[in-house]
Amino acid sequence: MRPSDHTPLFLVSATPSSVLLFHHHTTTGVKKEPHQRGGSADLQIAAAQSDERTRKAGWENGAKGGLSHIEAGSGGLPQTAAAVEATMGVLDVESARQYLWNLPQMYREWWLNLVREDPGHVVVETALIAFIVYILFFKKTLNPKDLSKPNLSSREIDEIIDDWKPEPLVPPLTEEETSEAESMPVVQEFSGPYLRVEGIEKPLLNMANFDFLGMGQREELKQAAVQALDKYGCGSCGPRGFYGTIDVHTKIEDEVAAFMGTEEAISYSDSATTISSTIPAFAKKGDLTVVDQGVEENVQTGINLSRSTVRTFKHNDMADLERVLKEIAAEDKKVNRNVLDQRRFIVVEGLYRNYGDLCPLPRLLELKAKYCYRLILNEALSFGVLGATGRGVTEMYGVDVSEVEIVALSMAHSLASVGGLCIGTTQVVAHQRLSAAGYCYSAAAPPFTSAAASAALGMLRAEPNLVAALRTNAEFLHGAVGAIPGLKVTSCALSPIVHVALAGEQEAAAVRLVLQGIAKRCAEGGVALTTSTYIPSEKFPPPPTIRITTNALHTREQLEQAVRVLAEATAAALVPAEGL
Template sequence: MSSAIANSTFFATPDLPPTALHFIDTAIASFHKLPGSAIALRYIRSSYQDDPVRSLVELFLFIFAVRYLLAPAYSTKRSKNVPLTEDEIDELVDDWTPEPLTSEESAFEKLENEKRPVMTGPAGPKVKLAGSGRTVVNLGNYNHYNFAANAELIGKGIGTVRTYGVGPCSPPGFYGTQDVHMKSEADIAAHIGMPACIIYAQSFSTISSMLPAFSKRGDIIVADKASNFPIRKGLQISRSQVRWYEHNDMADLERVLQRVVKEGQGKPLTRRFIVTEGLFECVGDMVDLPKVVELKLKYKFRLILDETWSYGILGRTGRGATEQQNVDPMQVDMIVGGLAGALASGGGFCASTNEVVEHQRLSAAAYTYSAALPALLATTASETVALLQEQPQLIQTLRDNTKAIRAQLDPRSEWVRCTSAPENPVLILVLKDQHVEDRKLSIADQEALLQDAVEEALANGVLVTRLKSPPMAVGASAKEAQKEWRPRPGIKVCVTTGLSRKETEAAGKVVRHAITSVMKSRKWQKGTLFAATPSAAPAA
């Protein structure tokens, strides 16, 4: 009883009536009869004296647990969707129009596809056409060093297939990485002068996957208006803020960078990138890399350089724009390149620091979710990189042939001019402005005219291609489409070392005469617009 009185004294206050005190004493006496009650009571007393806040928290959790256990059950399958009648569903279905997976083929494209020439046998410097059986000079692919006919490369390729099979059939992060992949990464990194390198299985997906791995929503990317289609897809996927500057205009680039820096003052820091190409795919000219690096350092941006068309081409040993323009590769944050062009392999790469490379192995979709590059192509990439370093005369021969054919086309042709850099073996020929203005040629007119020129060249034994514009951005409105930068219609002439200098010059003359013949034809005389049905020919 004394214990009960002590307990009631502990809990009670002088204002409580006797009945309340009796109730408390009875409750405490009943509590003491429970097993372990003394331990619980000592815990409550010590807890309240040492840490009263803790007691309140525990009391709240106890009440919450009791309430949760006693709460009525509810269904998690209840739907908030408004039920529709059959008539309403039919009406919605009738109103819905799915977007086509591809744009409808135009009459021009239909004719082009129907008359596209088909080659039989290897795609070397000279190819045989199916049907007619004629052999023509091939200036329509990127076999610049004629590696496709290199017996040593072919032998090593066959040996690689016999050892490793045709493909790993697994992403690199699982069991797709083989020793030849690691060797190729090390060879390319050492060639460029970067600490590390990562290889992708598709050239197109390299930069379009690498960009979203680093730039996210809210980040800012400043890009050249003439950027190629893979870059544009990467920008779209990243959902970053994109600011464009005029093609290869360093003054406009600095203006855009200044504006971005000014707008970002007082706001949370974001990642900021400059994206450009070494040799521009759609124009052919070369970036002013030293100036871009200077602006990048001045305004504290990261620089991503796409060397898909310049790696293996520019520089004494084919290291790209950095070697050509004496720029330290480490001043470029990320160098992206393709292996499917001059190196006669497949896939692409990104060379940078170890941290940047390792981040892509987990964050780049094309690397994480795609099967690894076939061992055959990885071996070919290593071998061709070694050949360029061991035989720099290959690059010099290519430049000599490029110079020879260019002399036959620009400035000798009175109708077209070449927009490519002198070192670029891909010559892009566009109609001179005065002829476009005098004849009032629209974009469609120019494309049809150049198609006729390509077909005329093919009829005279030289296969060249037409430069095709990249597709419009997905979901772009008509107003946005008008503002979007589009390359001028042109002809692409791809130079190769598989032809002698004399053969190269002769092919250049054929192309020049074909353009002259079409320009002087009755169909394309002054005042003739795109009314006649255009002939079709191969397009790039």
């Protein structure tokens, strides 16, 4: 290969400010033309003179100990191979020694020139150098351990250790908390309508669970779960949006949507996260939610996660709800705010877990239409319970389900499985597939739970008499318990959740202790029921009650036994409590 006409040659000049890059012109392989314009002889003479000047300049600068001021040709750089050879000749031991000897003087001249040309740069650089020197040589490192070490003798240290008393991991329980903890039963086994509790030998009649249709006792449901386990295994191995969707998930969604008469449904792996994911999927920061004060904890969690502006109204009080809506409308008019610029929701439950009563759905629909709101209805407990065929509070009131924008259901109660669903239009469901945290980030439900729910839904569709039997038992229990002296029923007669309070006005803490005593005596008498408990941070805590539940498979004899035991326990508990 023929070398280029401008082959680079790198020579490092140890000056403080630059590295010289030299080029030379090689003539190897270049055809000489003696008859070019200007004359080749003249070019050769000029090149020879340039080489001579370059050689002299190189020797002179080498004698002075530097290579930074070589001037040759038009750019001050060697232009020929001879010049390069002359320059390379200065890199001997003597030249290097002279250069290093003159280096401080050269650096001083460079520094003084820099002070004259750019004093600001010099000031900044000097300050940084001084700071680095201070950090490296003068600043002492402070050891925090040295400050924390007291100057104590071994005897003093031993005395301090002996006097130290650690704080308890949890604060001591109050009398009320102790009684509540002792009244919490530990269930060991379920067997049909009965269960076994730790510390009690005989089985107890189960009047505390939420299996309203008795599906958990049906062999068909268990067989469906076993078949799904054999086919799919246990877990789904991922969220629905990635690789966790299995055909049984979409099957239960399609079946519930068809059963409820909506366009689509979306399933969640946990019933508690259904409503707590649905609400923040639609209500965001800056939106407005008007919430019933009696909603359960899962709804409250969804409201908190939404970070929306929250207004509350008294439980099931439609007059108070309209008052709140009028106040908001007056604020809109005052600040000239367009109601369509803000998403607004009314949040209620179909059947309230903490009270056992129903929402007045027709009146809610009137108010939400009048004041331009959307309705979020949690039918976790009313699905499978209310209405002629168990389609919930919408069927009971004869309201088309499409009039409610967002409806949440649970598969954990009437279907005796795990998980929940949200039903509505295609737009409502599709939005949750990318916006609902419980759907996007939680693992999908195990396939056998969806298969069990599908089997339970099929039995509900084929046996509507289950809903009628449940309604009959609820009405009987409501009337029979309400006749017990000293007690009053605060729930609705159609509700399978019966809330029982003490008659009269008493202090809540004292009442709670009495009710816990009644529940304990009932367990000793062969009936398992429970008292309602709420989180300490509850902003609007419901009154303390005993909570009794019934299902479609309870016989009249079993219900009469439960009422008789409850009456005896109440009479025994109220004797020492007459002074309340």
